[in-house]
Amino acid sequence: MKLQQAYISEAVAVGNWVIIGYSGPGTANANKLGSSATNFTYSDDGSYNGTTNTAALGATAINGWSATNKANLNDCPAGKNWTVSVKASESGTAGEAAFTAAIASANTAGCTPLTPNFDKVGK
Known part of the structure; x- marks a missing residue:
């Protein structure tokens, strides 16, 4: 999130993984917008402009x-x-973002004990 916030400012x-210089844990995918480790697959799920590798920072959250x-x-x-999503901060200040970390609502009871503070990431 620090790389993304620096890029946003x-x-x-919002920049994709390549443009902000992030690589996920494990082995990177060919397009470098994801990675794979023993137990997890990590990915950048955002919808970005294919030319600029960015998306407008707005009220709609980008995964x-x-x-x-x-x-x-x-x-x-x-x-x-x-998941971690990003959108414009409600303060309305240009270049400020709000990050939301979430555990899938259908699996909150089973997954939260594995990462009890995950929803506090970025706050």
């Missing part, structure tokens, strides 16, 4: 990061269970 736009567990982890079923 300069460009007043910039997700983690998908490849197998069940105790009571947490396999699937995309962790």
Whole structure:
């Protein structure tokens, strides 16, 4: 999130993983917008302009990061269970963003014990 916030403060736009210089844990995908490790697949799920690799920073949240567990982890079923989205801060100041970390609502009970403070990331 620090890389994304630094990019946003300069460009007043959200950048994909490549343009902000982020690489996820494990082995990067060919397009470098994702990575894979033993237990998780990580990805940049944002909708970006293919030419600039950016998206307008606005009131609509952009999913910039997700983690998908490849197998069940105790009571947490396999699937995309962790996400971080970004949108313009409600303060209205240009270049300020609000990040929201969330655990999939359908799997909150099973996945929250694995990352009890995940929803506080970025706050």
